[in-house]
Amino acid sequence: MDEKRIRVLVAKPGLDGHDRGAKVVARALRDAGMEVIYTGLRQTPEMIVEAALQEDVDVVGLSILSGAHMALVPRILELLSNQGLENVRVFLGGIIPEEDVPLLKQMGVVEVFGPGANTQTIAQVIRHVGHSPEAS
Amino acid sequence: MTDAGRTAEAILAGDRRTLARVITWIENQEPASRPVLSALYAHTGRAHLVGVTGSPGSGKSTLVNEFAKLIRLRGGTVGIVAVDPTSPFSGGAVLGDRIRMRDLAGDAGVFIRSMASRGSLGGLARTTGEVIKVLDAAGFGTVIVETVGAGQSEVEIARTAHTTVVVQAPGMGDDIQVIKAGILEVADVLVVNKADRPGADSAVKALQMMQRLGRDGRPAMSLHRRWYDSQPRAMEWAQALLPDLNSVDEWEPPVLQTVAISGEGVEEVLDAIRSHWDYLQRSGELKFREAARIERELDLLLREKLMAKLLNRTRGGEFESMLGRLLEREIDPYTAAELLVHRGADCG
Ligand SMILES: Nc1nc2c(ncn2[C@@H]2O[C@H](COP(=O)(O)OP(=O)(O)OP(=O)(O)O)[C@@H](O)[C@H]2O)c(=O)[nH]1
Ligand SMILES: [Mg+2]
Numbered sequence: 001m002d003e004k005r006i007r008v009l010v011a012k013p014g015l016d017g018h019d020r021g022a023k024v025v026a027r028a029l030r031d032a033g034m035e036v037i038y039t040g041l042r043q044t045p046e047m048i049v050e051a052a053l054q055e056d057v058d059v060v061g062l063s064i065l066s067g068a069h070m071a072l073v074p075r076i077l078e079l080l081s082n083q084g085l086e087n088v089r090v091f092l093g094g095i096i097p098e099e100d101v102p103l104l105k106q107m108g109v110v111e112v113f114g115p116g117a118n119t120q121t122i123a124q125v126i127r128h129v130g131h132s133p134e135a136s
Numbered sequence: 137m138t139d140a141g142r143t144a145e146a147i148l149a150g151d152r153r154t155l156a157r158v159i160t161w162i163e164n165q166e167p168a169s170r171p172v173l174s175a176l177y178a179h180t181g182r183a184h185l186v187g188v189t190g191s192p193g194s195g196k197s198t199l200v201n202e203f204a205k206l207i208r209l210r211g212g213t214v215g216i217v218a219v220d221p222t223s224p225f226s227g228g229a230v231l232g233d234r235i236r237m238r239d240l241a242g243d244a245g246v247f248i249r250s251m252a253s254r255g256s257l258g259g260l261a262r263t264t265g266e267v268i269k270v271l272d273a274a275g276f277g278t279v280i281v282e283t284v285g286a287g288q289s290e291v292e293i294a295r296t297a298h299t300t301v302v303v304q305a306p307g308m309g310d311d312i313q314v315i316k317a318g319i320l321e322v323a324d325v326l327v328v329n330k331a332d333r334p335g336a337d338s339a340v341k342a343l344q345m346m347q348r349l350g351r352d353g354r355p356a357m358s359l360h361r362r363w364y365d366s367q368p369r370a371m372e373w374a375q376a377l378l379p380d381l382n383s384v385d386e387w388e389p390p391v392l393q394t395v396a397i398s399g400e401g402v403e404e405v406l407d408a409i410r411s412h413w414d415y416l417q418r419s420g421e422l423k424f425r426e427a428a429r430i431e432r433e434l435d436l437l438l439r440e441k442l443m444a445k446l447l448n449r450t451r452g453g454e455f456e457s458m459l460g461r462l463l464e465r466e467i468d469p470y471t472a473a474e475l476l477v478h479r480g481a482d483c484g
Contacts, residue, residue: 005164005252026230030226030230032228034228036230039235039238040238054247054248055249056157085153
């Protein structure tokens with residue numbers, strides 16, 4: 001009998017063209033036993049939320065390097081909750097200034113990982129919340 | 137109404153979130169999925185099921201994206217299941233087929249679901265067949281299934297889909313590869329994609345030559361016709377409807393070229409896919425295919441249930457002690473298995 005797998009959408013909203021970091025994280029999560037849906041560059045918030053819904057993911061990981069996080073993240077969180085997906089846990093990675101982190105967490109982001117974050121740590125944190133009862 | 141009944145109603149009414157949620161239940165083989173599948177079963181059997189298979193990187197996802205766009209232009213709706221391999225080392229997977237399907241975003245007439253193979257061989261996950269049923273019941277007129285890019289042993293998809301499209305790319309192997317892979321036996325439509333690359337014409341010619349070789353003047357017996365013969369009970373039933381399938385001319389799979397990244401040739405492939413569907417209905421072969429599929433499905437379900445029951449009975453203390461005796465070479469595994477089966481049957 002198959003056990004439940006944590007499903008994670010790794011997405012790159014915004015216009016910057018670097019997805020190396022997102023790919024490294026996708027691979028690390030796969031190696032930690034998760035099913036990672038990878039959707040590629042330049043995703044709009046609408047595309048991300050639609051994919052999260054169709055793929056019924058437990059977790060969305062966003063990689064943002066462009067500096068547009070304060071516009072993109074609230075929009076994505078709003079669309080998620082419009083779709084009844086408020087239980088989906090949202091993580092953020094990329095280049096995020098320290099002073100924005102508390103505000104992002106207040107909005108509902110579970111954790112923000114900087115460019116130097118260890119992929120194993122990321123996998124551990126995601127596994128922890130992915131299995132918690134809120135993220136059913 | 138029961139919970140399962142309400143869930144099924146929501147799916148029939150087009151609730152995409154419930155649809156997505158139930159697919160997860162099915163993938164995890166959660167008991168809650170069973171009554172929902174039962175409730176939906178009567179609503180299945182309407183969609184045209186199209187399988188897309190072929191070697192890794194040959195352009196399957198890019199083609200599926202093009203098919204879906206065209207089907208939408210023609211007014212149809214599309215459910216897509218894209219299977220990618222599960223890592224045997226970690227049990228995880230990176231599911232990347234959606235990257236090529238971004239043109240379909242924001243379209244309520246399309247639903248895309250990525251599936252990990254979860255250890256199952258043969259290009260599909262064990263539960264892909266059930267996921268297809270749910271999309272069929274949800275009302276998608278065409279359900280497209282992209283297999284793991286294996287390029288070999290594609291029998292599973294050929295038995296699951298009505299129409300199987302095999303995608304090749306130039307320079308990815310020679311005639312012997314084609315023979316070994318058994319592509320000709322399963323393909324209803326053959327596509328040489330990446331026709332913008334050198335070698336496409338010769339790939340088409342090679343495929344056509346292989347087709348003629350296998351045929352020596354008359355239609356080769358396809359995988360399907362052979363398969364029907366191996367499902368005798370279903371065949372009796374189907375023959376009551378259509379006495380002699382062998383008197384019907386067999387479908388001849390066309391070999392077509394495409395450039396999926398530009399859409400070139402895609403229209404012709406979709407037309408061929410639809411012609412094959414018409415052929416199946418017109419010739420009556422669809423009835424045979426359905427009968428063979430259903431007999432196999434029931435057979436597999438029965439085996440699964442019986443197996444679980446019997447294993448439960450035969451495992452336990454006796455099984456453990458047998459392991460010790462095997463390690464000491466006091467008994468051989470063949471005798472050990474026979475003994476366990478006998479004792480399991482006795483205490484039933
Ligand atoms: N030159 C050329 N490249 C193509 C064509 N079709 C697809 N590609 C490229 O081939 C690569 C693989 O395409 P996919 O559609 O992902 O292939 P796939 O068969 O789905 O791959 P897997 O699912 O990994 O087995 C991508 O980089 C595509 O852009 C084509 O007609 N011509
Ligand atoms: Mg693909």
